[in-house]
Amino acid sequence: xxxxxxxxxxxxxxxxxxxxxxxxxxxxxxxxxxxxxxxxxxxxxxxxxxxxxxxxxxxxxxxxxxxxxxxxxxxxxxxxxxxxxxxxxxxxxxxxxxxxxxxxxxxxxxxxxxxxxxxxxxxxxxxxxxxxxxxxxxxx
Numbered sequence: 001x002x003x004x005x006x007x008x009x010x011x012x013x014x015x016x017x018x019x020x021x022x023x024x025x026x027x028x029x030x031x032x033x034x035x036x037x038x039x040x041x042x043x044x045x046x047x048x049x050x051x052x053x054x055x056x057x058x059x060x061x062x063x064x065x066x067x068x069x070x071x072x073x074x075x076x077x078x079x080x081x082x083x084x085x086x087x088x089x090x091x092x093x094x095x096x097x098x099x100x101x102x103x104x105x106x107x108x109x110x111x112x113x114x115x116x117x118x119x120x121x122x123x124x125x126x127x128x129x130x131x132x133x134x135x136x137x138x139x140x
Contacts, residue, residue, distance in 0.1 A: 033116045086101055
């Protein structure tokens, strides 16, 4: 199957998280994909997080509860290793639904709330950094 061309930024839907037309940055330098969370906590064995950011109005502020989750060690670009929670969800991009693993990050200074890394891109997409919003422009 030929790989689809994706630009450096786009918008995607995450229906299980009730997040739509969310800005994503394609980060071929990152192995894992991550999502910015305002709050993350574990209560009674459930992972609870809030996807909210005042600079991103489509981040709806609802608390999402995950019954199943994991942890992953993630090395940042500055070489620091963090242990983060990891969840499985779905992403709709180019009008197609894919499974995706996202690590949860609480960084308020992120310009894009979601980074899409190589693990997701591999064997599906080729990145053309001169382009943007290719999926969003083809959205039904």
